[in-house]
Amino acid sequence: MQLKLDNNVNQFANEIEHLSGCSISDCYQCGKCSAGCPVGEFVEESPTRLMRLIQLNQRQAVLNSKTPYLCATCTTCSERCPMKIDVAKVMETIRILACKEGLRPAVKAVSNFSGAFLDSVKSNGRLFEFGMTVTFNLKNGTPFKNATIAPAMLLKGKLSFLPQSIKNKERLKNIFANSSYFEDREEKKEH
Amino acid sequence: MAYGYYPGCSLHSTAKEYNISLKAVCGKLGIELSEVEDWNCCGATPAHTTKEELGVALAYNNLLNASRQGLEDILAPCAACYNRLKNASYAVKHSPEVNKRMNELTGGVMERDMKVYNILEFFRDIYGQDNLKAAIEKPLEGLNVACYYGCLLVRPSKVLNFDDAEDPVSMDDLVRLIGGNPVRWSCKTECCGGSHAIPETDIVLELGRRIFTSAQAGGAEMIAVACPLCQANLDMRQSQINKKFNTDFRMPVVYVTQLIGLALGLSKEELGFNSHFVSAAELLKK
Numbered sequence: 001m002q003l004k005l006d007n008n009v010n011q012f013a014n015e016i017e018h019l020s021g022c023s024i025s026d027c028y029q030c031g032k033c034s035a036g037c038p039v040g041e042f043v044e045e046s047p048t049r050l051m052r053l054i055q056l057n058q059r060q061a062v063l064n065s066k067t068p069y070l071c072a073t074c075t076t077c078s079e080r081c082p083m084k085i086d087v088a089k090v091m092e093t094i095r096i097l098a099c100k101e102g103l104r105p106a107v108k109a110v111s112n113f114s115g116a117f118l119d120s121v122k123s124n125g126r127l128f129e130f131g132m133t134v135t136f137n138l139k140n141g142t143p144f145k146n147a148t149i150a151p152a153m154l155l156k157g158k159l160s161f162l163p164q165s166i167k168n169k170e171r172l173k174n175i176f177a178n179s180s181y182f183e184d185r186e187e188k189k190e191h
Numbered sequence: 192m193a194y195g196y197y198p199g200c201s202l203h204s205t206a207k208e209y210n211i212s213l214k215a216v217c218g219k220l221g222i223e224l225s226e227v228e229d230w231n232c233c234g235a236t237p238a239h240t241t242k243e244e245l246g247v248a249l250a251y252n253n254l255l256n257a258s259r260q261g262l263e264d265i266l267a268p269c270a271a272c273y274n275r276l277k278n279a280s281y282a283v284k285h286s287p288e289v290n291k292r293m294n295e296l297t298g299g300v301m302e303r304d305m306k307v308y309n310i311l312e313f314f315r316d317i318y319g320q321d322n323l324k325a326a327i328e329k330p331l332e333g334l335n336v337a338c339y340y341g342c343l344l345v346r347p348s349k350v351l352n353f354d355d356a357e358d359p360v361s362m363d364d365l366v367r368l369i370g371g372n373p374v375r376w377s378c379k380t381e382c383c384g385g386s387h388a389i390p391e392t393d394i395v396l397e398l399g400r401r402i403f404t405s406a407q408a409g410g411a412e413m414i415a416v417a418c419p420l421c422q423a424n425l426d427m428r429q430s431q432i433n434k435k436f437n438t439d440f441r442m443p444v445v446y447v448t449q450l451i452g453l454a455l456g457l458s459k460e461e462l463g464f465n466s467h468f469v470s471a472a473e474l475l476k477k
Contacts, residue, residue, distance in 0.1 A: 038381065038382040038384070038398055039384075039394060042391075042394055042397075070387075070391065070394070072342075072382050072384055072385050072387055072394075073236050073239075073240065073342075073385070074342040074346065074382035074385070075342060075346040075347050076342070076346065076380075076382065078346070078347055079346050079347060079348060079356050079357075086347075092239065092240050092243070095240050095241075096240065096241065096242065096243060099241060107390075107391075109390035109391060110387070110390045110391065112390065113237070113386065113389050113390040114236075114237035114240060114241055115237075117235070117237040117386075118237050118238065118241060118245075121231070121232040121234070121238075121249070125229075125231040125232065126200050126203075126231060126232050127200035127232050127235075129200075129204050129205060133389065136389060136390070140390075145389070145392075146389060146392075149427060152427075152468065153205065153427070156466050156468070157207065157466070158204060158205045158206075158207060158466065159204060159205070160203075160204055164203065166229050166230070166231050167229045168229055171252065171297055171298060172231060172252075174296060174297070174298065175245065175248045175249060175252065175296050175297065176245070178295070178296055179242045179244035179245035179248050179296060180242065180243070180244045180292075181242050181243060181244075182243050182244075183243050183244060183247075183286075183288065183289055183292070184288055184292070185288075
């Protein structure tokens with residue numbers, strides 16, 4: 001990969017630091033996060049490399065990386081970072097930022113899954129697994145994904161055909177409508 | 192006194208045997224559970240990876256409901272729900288700004304600080320190991336168990352503050368207490384892939400293969416879990432793992448409450464053992 005560096009080299013790192021509350025500049029590339037990452041071998045940019053790309057102001061490359069989507073949010077990286085950087089939080093921040101900017105998600109299936117899951121919770125207050133899986137398969141264009149699992153689960157009584165619904169839908173509606181992409185960290189920094 | 196109970200979505204569906212066995216165990220021990228009224232989904236991974244505030248608010252709303260109900264603590268048996276509820280409780284406690292926003296989003300202020308417990312913590316610290324020991328009727332008699340904690344029970348340790356994040360022992364202690372033999376193995380806190388099971392199945396199959404390989408090498412006859420995602424990914428996907436990697440794992444993956452129930456003298460039927468894809472019946476005949 002060819003990197004272009006300009007004068008404003010810290011711009012993206014500052015942006016991510018502000019949004020995540022994590023200190024990107026503390027990363028000295030030890031590689032511990034990648035060593036323990038369960039999905040490390042499935043991604044092109046390891047967490048270590050992604051941290052470096054942020055430091056090098058590679059906004060497009062980072063926001064289009066598959067790594068934050070394939071991150072399983074296991075937080076092993078955050079737990080082990082010698083500089084106490086919450087690397088998993090950085091991954092989450094990148095993913096949210098890409099979504100906020102309306103970019104095409106780097107891993108469509110993971111994004112479709114989240115969408116189907118949240119649609120289900122938004123309408124009922126509780127997850128309706130069967131409906132969610134059908135929605136996901138339709139969104140994803142993979143109508144028969146997990147098709148062998150569903151009947152087996154139905155037989156075991158582990159899937160219901162009908163959703164459960166909560167009573168206080170007004171509050172739920174407000175939560176979904178007014179939740180921000182990011183917490184406001186301005187005030188916290190001043191303290 | 193009744194303890195607050197947050198079952199979460201999984202315990203009403205894919206993890207119904209977790210719910211069944213927990214209720215049977217509590218019934219036997221005389222523990223009263225009071226379900227959080229009108230509880231909603233904790234948001235799990237999709238919420239906090241889509242909008243930061245949504246991930247906190249969905250979980251917070253349950254804490255709010257519980258506090259209004261007069262509950263003082265919440266038992267959240269699902270590791271993912273436990274993680275999210277505890278995270279919300281931590282967030283509002285440590286940031287006045289987040290607290291203010293949560294009050295705005297849900298229209299309510301929590302009346303008291305809500306304590307959230309996972310299942311292992313509940314038996315270790317709340318019900319108490321001595322009390323549990325006194326109630327044992329049929330010890331497991333040296334059953335070799337790989338205690339699998341996964342991610343969400345122990346990490347992030349800063350927020351959860353419950354057991355060692357690299358080498359937790361609470362489930363091992365519990366299994367030993369009920370007569371089982373917790374084996375030494377290397378994947379106690381490795382990730383099963385969690386919610387990637389649906390969108391990125393291949394990742395979950397590979398991670399599962401590693402977990403089974405390690406459990407088998409440790410001499411385990413079964414894996415004990417306290418998380419519906421871990422259970423589904425290892426039990427339901429086990430045949431897919433065998434097919435893909437040409438392996439022959441036949442390892443039951445059971446909830447720790449099912450094992451406690453057996454030690455309390457409850458029957459396999461009362462504990463939902465018929466819900467597993469890889470049956471534990473043969474193993475438990477011994």
